[in-house]
Amino acid sequence: MSIQVHLDRLLAERGMTLTELADRVGVTVVNLSILKNGRARAIRFSTLTALCEALDCQPGDLLSHRRG
DSSP: OEEEEOHHHHHHHHTOOHHHHHHHHTOOHHHHHHHHTTOOSOOOHHHHHHHHHHHTOOHHHHEEEEOO
């Protein structure tokens, strides 16, 4: 089982760069890159909330669960 992160798709849909998102959320580009590439082991609710606000989305738009 694994959690999939759909940050690339959301950024593309909104015409936003990772750097711009990092500035809006207050997280480093490196940390967002780790999340985007699926290497993050955890995410704080405060970060998830800030991402959802900056991307105008719900947590389920950003994350999904895939079996296998």
